[in-house]
Amino acid sequence: MSQFSINILGCGSATPTAFHNPSAQAVEYRGQLMLVDCGEGAQAMMRRMRLKFSRLSHVFISHLHGDHFFGLPGLLSTLDLQDKNGTVTVHAFEAGLDVLRKTMAIFCPDPGYEIIYEPIRNTEATILETDSLTVETIRLSHRVPCVGFIFREKPKLRHINGEMVRFHNVPNYKMASLRQGEDFIRPDGSVIPNKCLTTDADPAMSYAYLSDTAYNPALAEKIQGVDLLFHEATYDDAFDKLAGKYGHSTARQAAMTARDAGAGRLMLGHFSKRYNGNETLLLEQAREVFPNTILAREGLTTQLI
Amino acid sequence: MSQFSINILGCGSATPTAFHNPSAQAVEYRGQLMLVDCGEGAQAMMRRMRLKFSRLSHVFISHLHGDHFFGLPGLLSTLDLQDKNGTVTVHAFEAGLDVLRKTMAIFCPDPGYEIIYEPIRNTEATILETDSLTVETIRLSHRVPCVGFIFREKPKLRHINGEMVRFHNVPNYKMASLRQGEDFIRPDGSVIPNKCLTTDADPAMSYAYLSDTAYNPALAEKIQGVDLLFHEATYDDAFDKLAGKYGHSTARQAAMTARDAGAGRLMLGHFSKRYNGNETLLLEQAREVFPNTILAREGLTTQLI
Numbered sequence: 001m002s003q004f005s006i007n008i009l010g011c012g013s014a015t016p017t018a019f020h021n022p023s024a025q026a027v028e029y030r031g032q033l034m035l036v037d038c039g040e041g042a043q044a045m046m047r048r049m050r051l052k053f054s055r056l057s058h059v060f061i062s063h064l065h066g067d068h069f070f071g072l073p074g075l076l077s078t079l080d081l082q083d084k085n086g087t088v089t090v091h092a093f094e095a096g097l098d099v100l101r102k103t104m105a106i107f108c109p110d111p112g113y114e115i116i117y118e119p120i121r122n123t124e125a126t127i128l129e130t131d132s133l134t135v136e137t138i139r140l141s142h143r144v145p146c147v148g149f150i151f152r153e154k155p156k157l158r159h160i161n162g163e164m165v166r167f168h169n170v171p172n173y174k175m176a177s178l179r180q181g182e183d184f185i186r187p188d189g190s191v192i193p194n195k196c197l198t199t200d201a202d203p204a205m206s207y208a209y210l211s212d213t214a215y216n217p218a219l220a221e222k223i224q225g226v227d228l229l230f231h232e233a234t235y236d237d238a239f240d241k242l243a244g245k246y247g248h249s250t251a252r253q254a255a256m257t258a259r260d261a262g263a264g265r266l267m268l269g270h271f272s273k274r275y276n277g278n279e280t281l282l283l284e285q286a287r288e289v290f291p292n293t294i295l296a297r298e299g300l301t302t303q304l305i
Numbered sequence: 306m307s308q309f310s311i312n313i314l315g316c317g318s319a320t321p322t323a324f325h326n327p328s329a330q331a332v333e334y335r336g337q338l339m340l341v342d343c344g345e346g347a348q349a350m351m352r353r354m355r356l357k358f359s360r361l362s363h364v365f366i367s368h369l370h371g372d373h374f375f376g377l378p379g380l381l382s383t384l385d386l387q388d389k390n391g392t393v394t395v396h397a398f399e400a401g402l403d404v405l406r407k408t409m410a411i412f413c414p415d416p417g418y419e420i421i422y423e424p425i426r427n428t429e430a431t432i433l434e435t436d437s438l439t440v441e442t443i444r445l446s447h448r449v450p451c452v453g454f455i456f457r458e459k460p461k462l463r464h465i466n467g468e469m470v471r472f473h474n475v476p477n478y479k480m481a482s483l484r485q486g487e488d489f490i491r492p493d494g495s496v497i498p499n500k501c502l503t504t505d506a507d508p509a510m511s512y513a514y515l516s517d518t519a520y521n522p523a524l525a526e527k528i529q530g531v532d533l534l535f536h537e538a539t540y541d542d543a544f545d546k547l548a549g550k551y552g553h554s555t556a557r558q559a560a561m562t563a564r565d566a567g568a569g570r571l572m573l574g575h576f577s578k579r580y581n582g583n584e585t586l587l588l589e590q591a592r593e594v595f596p597n598t599i600l601a602r603e604g605l606t607t608q609l610i
Contacts, residue, residue, distance in 0.1 A: 015383040016349040044321040066412040074375040107371040
């Protein structure tokens with residue numbers, strides 16, 4: 001099982017079509033699943049991708065348009081039928097939580113697990129912090145209040161070099177401090193530098209989800225150095241005016257943000273139905289600006305490595 | 306295009322699975338579409354079956370369980386994006402209408418068509434009457450208030466026998482009364498009996514949708530002579546106690562109701578996921594009681610002829 005991966009449950013815009021489900025992703029992190037948006041059909045895709053409902057811990061809803069939300073009541077009801085226990089925390093703007101509470105009160109009044117309703121505010125903040133990960137909101141430019149989400153691993157521990165710690169007779173209880181980067185001080189006061197006893201930690205990875213948003217050059221700065229950027233790319237160049245009008249981006253604009261952010265990779269999604277499931281044009285236009293770009297597709301899993 | 310047909314959008318129970326969508330059907334009548342229940346995925350199946358959103362006039366929700374309702378907010382939002390005009394009337398228990406109103410107020414506050422919210426009461430009544438069709442509710446035995454729906458064509462007009470009306474010199478303005486069954490009285494007072502001038506009308510067809518319900522022998526009487534009966538058949542014989550406990554039926558019980566109602570045909574649906582999409586056992590057990598039985602299946606269209 002991957003430590004940190006993005007699973008695409010839906011990458012179309014506006015409505016389900018024959019080609020795409022509306023927006024939904026499952027971020028898998030160390031066995032835990034976190035949904036990012038939850039358009040209709042998300043639960044069916046989770047089944048098809050064999051992502052276990054029991055491992056779902058958090059849902060992050062970017063904004064209150066139905067194509068990012070309407071799969072949620074059904075999913076939360078299914079969790080109850082699946083004998084989910086523990087908690088699921090739903091992060092969304094308050095009006096969405098309010099209608100979700102009312103919906104669940106009628107359709108699933110006594111679930112076997114706890115739903116925690118956590119309001120998102122239209123600001124930039126860390127909304128989840130665990131021992132190894134943070135999730136931050138980033139303000140987007142859409143027709144209604146809308147945030148993106150940045151998942152950042154915390155810095156990881158260095159790896160012990162087994163041969164060298166044995167050679168220098170480092171006692172076991174020192175391993176934790178070595179992994180933190182501390183030097184080893186011998187009983188005689190002499191110092192063995194940390195770099196002689198450990199090798200570099202694995203890099204801490206980061207993932208940014210930016211959907212839905214008009215192009216905004218300021219976004220790049222806030223996601224500097226992100227390893228994987230998912231950016232909406234509703235339209236191709238020919239519709240850049242429409243993109244601006246409706247608070248969406250072209251594929252090229254998504255690539256400009258990826259380039260200016262120094263992102264590792266870019267994944268495009270939230271495709272208009274006008275492309276009938278063939279978004280090659282969007283891919284080409286983005287790659288002119290940022291070559292390391294791929295298209296999202298239902299069923300796709302991308303690992304952060 | 307069929308005058309009167311049933312299109313299966315979903316025939317599984319409880320949750321979407323790899324094999325079935327939750328409950329939803331589109332009744333097509335003279336070019337108009339009426340949805341019966343609207344589980345998640347209904348709109349995607351409508352697209353796949355090429356049933357035009359613009360022709361949707363009514364939605365009938367049998368009860369307030371999510372697998373019969375959660376596709377509705379998305380469908381109603383999609384209608385707006387599709388530039389639907391006119392009205393859509395949603396018939397459902399009041400608590401469902403209430404949460405639907407609140408959902409639409411947030412997610413689709415200004416649709417380009419009118420949604421009419423029409424409360425269903427837990428009684429038996431004619432809830433829709435047009436020139437040619439009525440829709441009645443029938444009380445079912447489920448864990449929450451639940452009704453079935455009976456679609457009945459009104460008696461149709463007799464067919465004019467062209468040769469005979471010419472032979473008897475019947476003036477054109479008499480055709481309407483002939484089709485109603487009246488005799489033709491000549492200016493000299495002599496009578497040409499209607500049966501000499503017309504042939505029998507096509508039979509008025511009827512369709513009953515009974516889902517979800519425990520077996521209740523009294524239901525058969527209320528749907529006497531129905532041409533097509535859709536009856537839930539969540540379980541096979543081995544689970545008859547479970548069926549009773551959860552307010553559901555076995556396939557055999559559905560067949561008993563069809564037999565006792567003198568139904569023309571029986572269609573089984575609302576299948577438990579325990580059958581993994583293979584409901585042959587249910588079909589066999591039902592056919593022991595009522596041979597003219599078929600299984601519902603997503604994508605199936607059945608004409609009432």
